[in-house]
Amino acid sequence: xxxxxxxxxxxxxxxxxxxxxxxxxxxxxxxxxxxxxxxxxxxxxxxxxxxxxxxxxxxxxxxxxxxxxxxxxxxxxxxxxxxxxxxxxxxxxxxxxxxxxxxxxxxxxxxxxxxxxxxxxxxxxxxxxxxxxxxxxxxxxxxxxxxxxxxxxxxxxxxxxxxxxxxxxxxxxxxxxxxxxxxxxxxxxxxxxxxxxxxxxxxxxxxxxxxxxxxxxxxxxxxxxxxxxxxxxxxxxxxxxxxxxxxxxxxxxxxxxxxx
Amino acid sequence: xxxxxxxxxxxxxxxxxxxxxxxxxxxxxxxxxxxxxxxxxxxxxxxxxxxxxxxxxxxxxxxxxxxxxxxxxxxxxxxxxxxxxxxxxxxxxxxxxxxxxxxxxxxxxxxxxxxxxxxxxxxxxxxxxxxxxxxxxxxxxxxxxxxxxxxxxxxxxxxxxxxxxxxxxxxxxxxxxxxxxxxxxxxxxxxxxxxxxxxxxxxxxxxxxxxxxxxxxxxxxxxxxxxxxxxxxxxxxxxxxxxxxxxxxxxxxxxxxxxxxxxxxxxxxxxxxxxxxxxxxxxxxxxxxxxxxxxxxxxxxxxxxxxxxxxxxxxxxxxxxxxxxxxxxxxxxxxxxxxxxxxxxxxxxxxxxxxxxxxxxxxxxxxxxxxxxxxxxxxxxxxxxxxxxxxxxxxxxxxxxxxxxxxxxxxxxxxxxxxxxxxxxxxxxxxxxxxxxxxxxxxxxxxxxxxxxxxxxxxxxxxxxxxxxxxxxxxxxxxxxxxxxxxxxxxxxxxxxxxxxxxxxxxxxxxxxxxxxxxxxxxxxxxxxxxxxxxxxxxxxxxxxxxxxxxxxxxxxxxxxxxxxxxxxxxxxxxxxxxxxxxxxxxxxxxxxxxxxxxxxxx
Numbered sequence: 124x125x126x127x128x129x130x131x132x133x134x135x136x137x138x139x140x141x142x143x144x145x146x147x148x149x150x151x152x153x154x155x156x157x158x159x160x161x162x163x164x165x166x167x168x169x170x171x172x173x174x175x176x177x178x179x180x181x182x183x184x185x186x187x188x189x190x191x192x193x194x195x196x197x198x199x200x201x202x203x204x205x206x207x208x209x210x211x212x213x214x215x216x217x218x219x220x221x222x223x224x225x226x227x228x229x230x231x232x233x234x235x236x237x238x239x240x241x242x243x244x245x246x247x248x249x250x251x252x253x254x255x256x257x258x259x260x261x262x263x264x265x266x267x268x269x270x271x272x273x274x275x276x277x278x279x280x281x282x283x284x285x286x287x288x289x290x291x292x293x294x295x296x297x298x299x300x301x302x303x304x305x306x307x308x309x310x311x312x313x314x315x316x317x318x319x320x321x322x323x324x325x326x327x328x329x330x331x332x333x334x335x336x337x338x339x340x341x342x343x344x345x346x347x348x349x350x351x352x353x354x355x356x357x358x359x360x361x362x363x364x365x366x367x368x369x370x371x372x373x374x375x376x377x378x379x380x381x382x383x
Numbered sequence: 384x385x386x387x388x389x390x391x392x393x394x395x396x397x398x399x400x401x402x403x404x405x406x407x408x409x410x411x412x413x414x415x416x417x418x419x420x421x422x423x424x425x426x427x428x429x430x431x432x433x434x435x436x437x438x439x440x441x442x443x444x445x446x447x448x449x450x451x452x453x454x455x456x457x458x459x460x461x462x463x464x465x466x467x468x469x470x471x472x473x474x475x476x477x478x479x480x481x482x483x484x485x486x487x488x489x490x491x492x493x494x495x496x497x498x499x500x501x502x503x504x505x506x507x508x509x510x511x512x513x514x515x516x517x518x519x520x521x522x523x524x525x526x527x528x529x530x531x532x533x534x535x536x537x538x539x540x541x542x543x544x545x546x547x548x549x550x551x552x553x554x555x556x557x558x559x560x561x562x563x564x565x566x567x568x569x570x571x572x573x574x575x576x577x578x579x580x581x582x583x584x585x586x587x588x589x590x591x592x593x594x595x596x597x598x599x600x601x602x603x604x605x606x607x608x609x610x611x612x613x614x615x616x617x618x619x620x621x622x623x624x625x626x627x628x629x630x631x632x633x634x635x636x637x638x639x640x641x642x643x644x645x646x647x648x649x650x651x652x653x654x655x656x657x658x659x660x661x662x663x664x665x666x667x668x669x670x671x672x673x674x675x676x677x678x679x680x681x682x683x684x685x686x687x688x689x690x691x692x693x694x695x696x697x698x699x700x701x702x703x704x705x706x707x708x709x710x711x712x713x714x715x716x717x718x719x720x721x722x723x724x725x726x727x728x729x730x731x732x733x734x735x736x737x738x739x740x741x742x743x744x745x746x747x748x749x750x751x752x753x754x755x756x757x758x759x760x761x762x763x764x765x766x767x768x769x770x771x772x773x774x775x776x777x778x779x780x781x782x783x784x785x786x787x788x789x790x791x792x793x794x795x796x797x798x799x800x801x802x803x804x805x806x807x808x809x810x811x812x813x814x815x816x817x818x819x820x821x822x823x824x825x826x827x828x829x830x831x832x833x834x835x836x837x838x839x840x841x842x843x844x845x846x847x848x849x850x851x852x853x854x855x856x857x858x859x860x861x862x863x864x865x866x867x868x869x870x871x872x873x874x875x876x877x878x879x880x881x882x883x884x885x886x887x888x889x890x891x892x893x894x895x896x897x898x899x900x901x902x903x904x905x906x907x908x909x910x911x912x913x914x915x916x917x918x919x920x921x922x923x924x925x926x927x928x929x930x931x932x933x934x935x936x937x938x939x940x941x942x943x944x945x946x947x948x949x950x951x952x953x954x955x956x957x958x959x960x961x962x963x964x965x966x967x968x969x970x971x972x973x974x975x976x977x978x979x980x981x982x983x984x985x986x
Contacts, residue, residue: 128563161641166562172856172926173566201924335560336465364563380565 124273124280125367125380126306127170128360131334131341132190134167135282135306136174137273143180143244146171146204147271147282151193163197170365171202180244183208183235183271185284187218187263195221199228206231210253210269213260235269237297246275251294252286265309266290272300276372281324283308283315291320303375304368305329305355311342321353328356328368328375335361384732385763390435391736394442395743399451401443408444415440446743453572453744457580459511462499463556469500470556470583472513473597474548476700477606479613479637487518490543490587493579494550497597512578515552517544519587542587546606549593554583566927608698609633615887619898624905627656631873632880634658634701648855649916651844651862652869655908658701660708660754661870662877667692667712669878685720689713703742704750710734711758728762731755749854753847759944760846765839767947768954773831773838780824803827840866842958846943848965849928849936858923858969861915868911876904928968939964 127134129150137145150162160166171179179202184192199207199221207225209232212218225232239250252270260267268284281302286294287309294300295317305326308315310333329350331342342359350357358366358377365380398408415437422430462468472494480490494513500506544550559571559582574580596603612633617625626638634657647653654661670691674684689712696709714737715730735755738745745751779796780803782788789797803823810819844862851857883897915921928936939960946957 128567130562165568166564168856168924169566169568170564172924173564175926175929177924177926200922336557360563365565 124304124306124370125170125365126330126332126358126360127167128365129162129166129190129194129332130361131310131337131339132162132193133185133284133310133332134162134191134194135332136171137246137280138174139244139246140275141244144176144178145181145183145243146179146198146202147183148185148191148284149182149194149198151189151191151195153190161194161197163194164201167194167198168201171198176202178202179204181206181208182230183269184210184218184221185269185282186211186265186267187213187215188265188285189217191284192217192221196224199224199230203228204230206233208233208235208269210235210250211257211259211267213263213267215263218263243273246273248273249298251298251300252290268308270294272298272302275370278303278370278372278375280304280306280368280370281326282306285309285315287312287314288317291315291317295319295323299323301325303327304370307331307342307346307350307357309341310337310339311346311359312339313343313345316346316349318349321349321355325353326350326355328358328377330366330368331357331359333359333361337361384729384736386435386732387438388732388735388739390438391442391739392746394439394444395446395739395746396442397439398443398446398743399747402447403443405444405447408440408447412437412440412444442739442743445740449743451744453575453578455575455578455580456509456511458509459496459499459513459556459581460558462501462507462509463558463581465555466502467553467555468502469551469553470494470496470513471498471500471549471551471593472496472515474544474546474550475512475578475598475602477543477545477548477610479635480543481637487520489519490517491515492517492544493577495578495598497549511580512574513556514574514579514582515554516582516584517587517590518584544590544592545603545610547596547598547600547603549595549597550590551593552583552585552590554585557582605697605700609635609700611888612698612884615884618891619883619887619894620902624902627905627909628880628901630656631658631662632877632884634699634705646912646916648857649861649921650865650869650912651851651857651859652865652908652912655869655873658699658705660704660711660757661873663692663695663705663708663712665874665877666695666881667716671716681720685716689716703745703748704754707734707738707745707751707754710737711754728759731758731762749850753850753854756847756850757843760843760940761839763944764846764947764957765842769835769838773835777828777831780828783820783824836867836871837863840870842961845961845965846940848968849933849940852925852928852968853933856924856926858925860920860923860969861918865911865915869908872904872907872911876901876908879904923969925969932968932971936964936968 124138125136127136127150131153132150133148134150135147137147139145146167149167152160152162179198182195182198182202182204184195184207198204207222207230209222212222222232235250237250237252237254239248241248249272250269251272253267257267265285265287266289268286268290270284270286270290271282273280273282279300279302281300281304283291283306285308291308300323302324303326305316305324305328307329311331316329331346333341347357356377358379360366363379367378367380369376369378415433419430419434419437422433424430474492475495476493478491478493480488482488492515494515496509496511496513498506498508559574559579561567561569561571574582613629613635616628616633619625620628622638626640627643629635629637630639636657639656644653644656647656667688671684671688674687675681679687689709692709692712696705699705711730711734714734718730718733738751775793775796776799779789779792779800783804789800792800807816807819807823810823813819814822840863843866844859848858851859879897879900883894883901886897887894939957943957943961946953
């Protein structure tokens with residue numbers, strides 16, 4: 124798994140033992156003003172090309188915020204994935220545009236809900252959130268986030284999107300996830316990575332996708348304290364650049380890919 | 384000269400990747416020079432190879448002495464600490480007003496700082512490069528939304544700052560940051576190459592113009608001429624067309640939007656949208672041809688053409704690429720005067736060597752590599768092949784009425800000529816001998832020229848597959864048909880646009896005819912680019928080629944260059960190798976794992 128450095132946003136690449144590829148979110152600008160950069164074309168795609176990837180097997184959108192889906196249209200065009208995984212689809216012009224682009228390109232749009240479990244290239248993917256009966260808000264929210272648990276052998280990853288404590292509490296209560304590697308929710312906000320989640324997952328490693336000197340003051344010290352108390356080794360894209368973790372089914376090895 | 388440039392370039396690469404103490408290189412260099420001098424009189428061939436070795440060592444020594452990284456003054460970086468500082472600076476490069484992403488109007492200026500005043504009141508002299516983005520709210524009027532040069536703020540026409548102006552403003556300084564992913568664009572290096580070490584942003588009404596002028600008058604004149612030309616372009620053409628003319632003719636891309644840029648990239652015609660070697664060569668060719676038609680002797684015509692190229696490069700402010708093209712053009716025209724065989728390859732080598740001696744770091748830039756590769760493909764593959772094929776047949780069309788001329792031609796060309804003359808004699812029954820000769824020869828010449836264009840365009844596309852994949856991750860699948868239309872139209876557009884702009888300063892009426900020609904050519908270009916760029920096949924992206932694949936593609940190109948002057952079967956084999964390599968780069972899926980050399984922690 125690689126947490127790609129997209130500044131204040133999220134983009135995670137999973138490559139399975141059978142070399143199937145899944146990109147979860149594609150970074151993007153924060154706020155409505157946008158940016159001169161197209162995060163999909165200028166930031167995410169160059170990394171994927173550098174890895175020698177020309178096609179993705181699947182892409183997933185955790186939720187509809189611009190810092191997660193802003194680069195997705197370019198990724199869809201450049202890598203023409205077979206599937207687009209989505210959860211809740213609240214009203215949003217940006218989300219609609221991504222879905223429309225996917226359909227135009229012949230990408231199969233697959234809805235995933237809590238309880239779905241399937242095999243993907245030698246790994247087992249479990250969807251821990253959102254439930255089918257989740258009330259859809261008037262606009263995308265952090266707590267729409269699709270939470271995925273990916274396991275391979277004895278090692279596993281918990282990918283939270285921007286899920287906050289309400290979602291985390293439900294996930295812990297219903298699924299008791301264990302994960303050696305935690306992709307920390309909502310860029311290390313104090314509202315996420317609750318003590319309950321950390322106690323349940325007992326992550327040996329955590330990675331926070333966050334921009335340097337961001338105006339939100341992320342990651343919050345409380346979050347880092349919680350992870351430190353749990354003995355979790357934390358990596359941050361603002362300090363370490365792209366972080367790659369190799370899971371061999373028993374252990375995890377971390378590489379600071381951005382330092383290479 | 385091509386061999387010399389190649390040896391020097393290899394030496395530069397060796398200097399970067401195989402560092403050795405400078406003294407070693409010096410001793411090795413001196414030994415090689417003495418050996419080359421000694422053997423040049425006794426065994427010339429060996430002396431030649433040793434001389435190349437000396438150039439190789441000179442390259443390695445040069446890059447090590449000069450340093451691979453641009454050395455710039457970073458004295459303002461400690462003040463990029465999140466605290467607001469007051470900066471006094473002079474403008475070294477002024478940008479156009481352009482719309483920002485938040486609906487504001489921005490002007491980007493490159494500055495050289497004079498002093499920094501900290502929040503504690505401490506005044507520190509500092510001379511560093513700073514890129515300042517000045518923003519102002521945009522007045523909602525249809526004119527400025529259509530054309531940013533007409534931008535207004537709430538108080539009237541937006542104030543802009545120009546090269547040589549001294550300004551003072553308060554801002555928080557920021558250090559440029561790269562996205563730290565393998566394969567990411569080196570934004571910090573890009574800015575460092577332009578002398579920029581920090582970034583800042585300030586509201587327009589907080590930026591104060593100081594009295595006086597600082598900097599070079601030449602820079603200020605250039606900036607003013609450039610601005611006047613841009614203003615003239617926007618007078619002559621409507622905003623969308625003016626934006627394209629700005630980019631193509633004067634190298635100002637400020638008004639080109641992302642979609643337009645993508646259309647040109649997808650269709651493999653992006654070289655037309657920027658002031659490239661091709662644009663400069665077209666102008667140089669038109670000027671030289673016109674001067675020769677006016678019966679000006681070769682030497683003054685060459686000198687005037689070179690002078691015009693230098694003036695054009697000076698005014699465009701594009702920097703290294705256009706100066707590179709100017710130097711190549713000058714060297715080519717000069718070597719042409721000497722009637723040397725393979726003048727183009729020699730000119731290419733001389734220009735490359737001069738540029739590498741001037742700045743060896745250029746070797747590692749995409750624009751340097753692609754410029755020289757383009758010219759190398761044309762001069763070392765296309766021209767030798769065309770000289771032995773279509774050029775011979777074109778030669779067979781000369782001295783049409785001479786019965787003896789065919790005796791001096793190769794048999795197949797003589798047969799071609801006789802067959803055409805037979806056709807012409809049949810047609811002569813209907814339209815007369817004179818007209819039938821003209822029509823037959825004209826048609827044959829047109830068909831041969833068109834086939835040459837198709838051939839050059841095709842070889843160029845397959846030959847450039849490697850750098851396109853490496854730098855831009857694109858397979859320009861429609862590059863050949865797109866360039867077949869776009870390049871001739873650019874040949875029409877460039878001189879017409881320059882004539883229109885020049886005449887526009889005299890009288891708008893005089894500029895009308897060339898402006899209409901320019902508009903028609905531009906419409907042809909944009910129509911082709913948008914039409915072909917919209918096809919699905921145009922959007923074919925390719926991953927980073929593996930090292931083995933890059934070596935194979937480079938070897939295929941070298942084979943084609945070597946084979947181009949040999950017998951037809953070998954020529955065909957060389958071209959086939961390049962074609963297979965370009966197809967492999969595009970279609971063979973290569974999956975590389977990322978590097979595993981730096982473990983951080985184990986569990």
